Amino acid sequence: MVSLLDIIGPVMVGPSSSHTAGACRIGLFARALAGGQPGSARVELHGSFARTGVGHGTDRAIVGGLLGFQPDDERLRASLELAREAGLDVSFANTTLRGEHHPNTARLTLTRGDRTIAVTGSSIGAGRISITGIDGYPVEITGALPTLVFVAPDVPGIVAAATSALAGESANIATMRVSRRRKGGEAIHVYELDSAPSDGAVEAIRALGVRMVRAVPRVA
Amino acid sequence: MFDSVREAVDRAAREGVSLGEVALRAESEAGLRSRVEVEAALARALQVMRGAIDRGRQGDLRSVSGLVGGDAALVARSPGPLGGTLFTDVLSGALAVQEVNAAMGVIVAAPTAGGAGVLPGVLLGLGTRCRLDDATLVRGLAAAGLVGAVVAVRASLSGAEGGCQAETGAAAAMAAAAGVEVLGGSPEEAEHAIGLTMQGTLGLVCDPLGGLVEVPCVYRNATGAAMALAGIEMALSGVRFPIPVDEVIDTMGEIGRRMDVRYRETAGGGLAATPTGRRLARERLVALKGKPS
Structure with missing residues (x-):
């Protein structure tokens, strides 16, 4: 539809909905996953992002997103300078990511305090994005809905406990996905919700003894 | 929204209203947003378009690579043989928005960032010349959006998928519908304006130097706007295009699917692959990469 x-x-800062607006949204999503503004960010650009990203402002758009700027915020243009002022240390590299990736893909490695998180995201056209990896876990997140993410032990019963905790707080699940790197280790849980989860819902999830609980607002 | 322009024109005829009004009705019936919210969002888009035209016409912006900028002001200020006419307004408006886009300013993707100059150039050019109020211009945006939605479903709005015919070509077809709407033409006239415009953009390749949305994109927005003016003028004079508009849109999709990948935004063919195109891209991209970040 x-x-x-x-x-x-x-409404967006130019010049390209995929290379600029989508790139900004990948930065916004990663910032929320880090739990706020990171102290340092390593930005690796893959494919077309690596080839023409600088000319399209992809670097500035990603950093603008990391600073919390929306795709229509004119500060995107000056984000590299503003990052320095805000105490965000950024480095860039071109890379070829292993495996199948959309041509417009970036991997962001963010450090905030003593925690580091790696987020891979693709800009898939018209400003829409797909977050495809978090800390090596394969995921598929559009950012078009409020998203709840956490990492839990890979044992039976966690999904039931999580969904009942969400139901208890009236958070309706639009999509859900659980994926793991290996059996019996840990698994990442991703729930896309119809509305932002209440503080109570987030606390109820935290109470399950899981880690890295993040409620990411919609970015698209 | 609609799967065919024909279906929308039929509904407009049945209900005795314009294509833009049908678009607004269908959008609020879809249930995502109320009519008031839709009109408010379109009114905001109109303001952003106006702001981008004003900004671009100041003439001091340069693109990130430095390849484009200043031409909107040149067209607006220097009195050529067509100086001071609707035509110069439309051309400079389309150039202005696209120069703002290339300089990382704020624009409305309509339907994409690369084709964002065509619709504001035509719509606001007509708005100024004919002293049209914002409510009328918002109906023009709605008519344009309806056409873009049909093209999205039947063909494509992506240069990487369908070449420039899917970006500035689609934008010109949208602008033709908007123009007929705000000038008070009938839904049938809008239908023919869309067909007459789009037939002129079929086959247009996407061949940006270095893959950047700069050359020829900025100029192609201006020529796209000119194509829309031609379609509007012919249709409102009574010219009827014999191929139904939905078939023209399908043709655009088919040409796009068969188009060699070199002509779909990859900078592998067309103007991007000319000796000068390659040299400029090499010089500018190297210059960009050499910039401290």
């Missing part, structure tokens, strides 16, 4: 406002929009 195509809406009029998908066609007449979004």
Whole structure:
């Protein structure tokens, strides 16, 4: 279903909905996963992001997202300078990621305090994104809905406990996905919700003894 | 939204309203947003378009690579043989928005960032010349959005998928519908304006130097706007295009699917692959990469 406002929009900083607006959203999503503004960020650009990213402002758009700027925020243009002022240390590298990746893909490794998180995301056209990896776990997140993410022991019963905790707080699940790197280790849980989870819902999840609980607001 | 322009024109005829009004009705019926919210979002888009035209016409912006900028002001200020006409307004408006886009300013993707200059150039050019109010211009945006939605479903709005015909070509078709809407033409006239415009952009390749949304994108927005003016003028004079508009849109999709990958935003063919195109891309991209970040 195509809406009029998908066609007449979004309002955005140019020059490219995929290389600029989508790149900014990947940065915004990663910032939320880190739990706020990171102290340092290593940005690796893959494919077309590596080839023409600088000319399209992809580097500045990603860093703008890491600073919390939206795709229509004119500060995106000056984000590299603003990052320095904000105490965000950024480094860039071109890379070829292993495996199958969309041509417009970036991997962000963010350090905040004593924690480091790696986020891989692709800009898949018209400003839409897909987050495809978190700390080596394969995921598939659009950012178009509020998203709850956590890492839990890979044991039976966690999904039931999590969904009942969410149900108890009236958070309706639109999609859910659990994936792991190996059997019996840990698994990442991703729940896309119809509305932002209440503080109570987030606390109820935390109480399950899981780690890295993050409620990411919609970024698209 | 609709799967075919024909279906929308039929509904407009049945209900005795314009294509833009049908678009607004269908959008609020879809249930995601109320009519008031849709109109408010389109009114904001109109303001952003206006702001981008004003900004670009100041003439001091340069693109990230430095390849483009300043031409909107040149067209607006220097009185050529067509100086001071609707035509110069439309051309400079389309150039201005696209120069702002290339300089990382704020624009409305309509339907994409690379084709964002065509619709504001035409719509606001007509708005100024004919002293149209914002409510009328919002209906023009709605008519344009309807056409873009049909193209998205039947063909493509991505240069990487369908070449420039899917970006500035689609934008020109949208602008043609908007123009007929705000000038008070009938839904049938809008239908023919879309067809007459789009037939002129079929086959247009996407061949940006160095893969950047700069050359020829900025100029192609201006020529796309000119194509829309031609379609509007012919349709409102009574010219009827014999191929139904939905078939023209399908043709655009088919040409896009068969188009060699070199002509789909990869900078592997067309103007991007000319000796000068390659040299400029090499010089500018190297210059960019050499910039301290």
